[in-house]
Structures are given as structure tokens and as C-alpha cells.
Amino acid sequence: MLHPKSEILNPKSKTYAIIVAGGSGSRMQSALPKQFIELCGKPVLMHTMEAFHNSQTSPEIILVLHATYHDLWKELCNVHNFSINHKLIAGGETRFHSVKNAVDLIYDINVLIAVHDAVRPLISSAIIDESFRCAEANGTAVTAVKSRDSIRQQNGEGSTCLNRDEIYLVQTPQTFKSALLKEAYMQPYSENFTDDASVVEQAGGQITLIAGSYSNIKITFPEDITIAEALINKKSHQR
Numbered sequence: 001m002l003h004p005k006s007e008i009l010n011p012k013s014k015t016y017a018i019i020v021a022g023g024s025g026s027r028m029q030s031a032l033p034k035q036f037i038e039l040c041g042k043p044v045l046m047h048t049m050e051a052f053h054n055s056q057t058s059p060e061i062i063l064v065l066h067a068t069y070h071d072l073w074k075e076l077c078n079v080h081n082f083s084i085n086h087k088l089i090a091g092g093e094t095r096f097h098s099v100k101n102a103v104d105l106i107y108d109i110n111v112l113i114a115v116h117d118a119v120r121p122l123i124s125s126a127i128i129d130e131s132f133r134c135a136e137a138n139g140t141a142v143t144a145v146k147s148r149d150s151i152r153q154q155n156g157e158g159s160t161c162l163n164r165d166e167i168y169l170v171q172t173p174q175t176f177k178s179a180l181l182k183e184a185y186m187q188p189y190s191e192n193f194t195d196d197a198s199v200v201e202q203a204g205g206q207i208t209l210i211a212g213s214y215s216n217i218k219i220t221f222p223e224d225i226t227i228a229e230a231l232i233n234k235k236s237h238q239r
């Protein structure tokens with residue numbers, strides 16, 4: 001079940017956002033990794049970082065990017081006059097290792113940390129703020145939506161239907177009290193760690209789900225660029 005909306009975030013709470021952009025985007029089949037592809041005139045990554053910067057919480061941003069792309073990123077920041085303050089660090093072999101590189105740089109065990117995929121540029125400021133509020137109250141806040149399709153599980157040659165009201169599709173941001181996230185990321189890597197919630201759960205943490213958005217898509221395949229541009233244009237017409 002999704003957690004109801006939380007109270008106001010304590011303005012004294014220190015907050016961080018780890019934006020993971022250390023992947024190579026193999027499924028996108030583009031020479032330029034998908035986080036740099038332009039969406040409505042600017043790189044995917046800039047849309048994502050602006051959403052966090054413009055949220056009420058406006059967390060300190062740590063950007064995780066493969067070292068090979070640090071110079072390209074600095075050049076893009078110049079070209080686009082992008083001046084949002086952030087710390088740039090090197091990515092790792094998998095998403096887990098990229099997140100860990102950032103988590104290990106945050107020493108304070110009394111802060112809140114959101115982890116977000118750079119390639120989910122349509123995240124709303126409202127969801128970002130709610131994830132920090134919920135994590136402050138409950139320790140964890142993991143963004144998710146219910147499946148709109150029916151769900152079947154394969155068993156042997158056949159398959160059985162599952163109750164879709166009990167199934168959630170997990171997104172980011174995934175936000176945690178730092179003590180919990182830091183302890184979880186001390187575990188050795190496992191292939192089952194597909195997101196931060198799976199890492200925290202394996203370490204004994206209880207996951208609180210909050211409402212995500214069907215627009216908060218992860219740019220994974222080429223057609224996702226067209227969908228994301230359409231959604232951004234729709235949003236700007238609504239303003």
C-alpha cells in the first residue's frame with residue numbers, strides 16, 4: 001500500500017540527491033550515452049538536475065558520471081550556461097557501485113539522501129519533496145506506481161494471473177535516512193540489487209512506498225526520447 005502524504009520536512013534537515021549517470025546506455029544503441037542526449041534543447045541530465053534544484057527541498061547534488069565523460073559534461077555545462085552547483089564524482093562498474101561511490105562520500109549519519117536515475121528527467125518537484133518528507137518520518141521512501149496492465153507469472157510452460165492491485169512498478173527517487181543507506185551499501189554486491197530499495201531491504205530495512213507518476217519514465221530505448229519530449233512539451237503548454 002502507498003504511504004499517505006507526510007508532514008512538512010524539518011527545514012533544518014540536511015538533504016542530498018545522488019544523481020546516478022554512470023551507465024553507458026547499451027539498450028539505447030546510441031554512441032552518445034543517453035544522459036547527454038538533448039531533450040527539447042538540453043541534455044537529459046540537465047532536466048533531471050533542474051527538477052531537484054527547483055524543488056522546495058533543493059538538496060545538495062552529487063552527480064555520478066563515468067570519468068571518461070567528465071570533460072564532456074563540463075563542456076556541455078559551458079555551452080548551455082548550466083550553473084546549478086553540484087559535486088562531480090566517478091561512476092562504478094554497475095549502478096550499485098556508482099551509488100556506493102557517492103554514499104561513501106557522505107559521512108554524516110543524520111541526513112537524508114535521495115538516489116535518482118539521471119535518465120528519469122520528468123520527475124516532479126512535488127514527488128521529490130514528498131520523498132524527503134516521507135523518509136524523514138519513516139526512514140525510507142520509494143517511489144512506485146501500480147501496474148496499468150494485467151500481470152501474469154510464468155510457471156513452467158504456462159502462466160498464472162497475479163492480483164495487479166498488489167503489484168507496484170518501482171521508480172526513483174528512492175530516499176533514505178543516511179545511516180540506513182550507508183549501512184546497506186556496506187554489503188557485498190549482489191546481482192539481485194536492481195535498485196536502492198533492494199539493497200536496503202537485504203540489510204533489514206522496511207521499505208515505505210510513496211506515489212510516483214506514470215510520466216516519470218526511465219529513458220531506456222530510442223522511442224523513450226520521443227515520449228519524453230512529448231511529455232515535456234505537454235507540461236510546458238499547461239503552464
Ligand SMILES: Nc1ccn([C@@H]2O[C@H](COP(=O)(O)OP(=O)(O)OP(=O)(O)O)[C@@H](O)[C@H]2O)c(=O)n1
Nearest residue numbers: 020021022023024025026027093094095098118
Ligand atoms: N554503472 C552504472 C550503470 C548505471 N548507472 C545509472 O543508473 C541509471 C539506471 O540505469 P539504466 O537505465 O540501466 O542505464 P544504463 O546502464 O546506462 O543503460 P543500459 O542498461 O541500457 O546499458 C542510469 O541513470 C544510469 O546512468 C550508473 O550510474 N552506473
Ligand SMILES: C[C@](O)(CO)[C@H](O)COP(=O)(O)O
Nearest residue numbers: 095117170171172194195218
Ligand atoms: C532503479 C530503477 O530505475 C527502478 O525502477 C531500475 O531498477 C533500474 O533498472 P535498470 O535495468 O538498471 O535500468
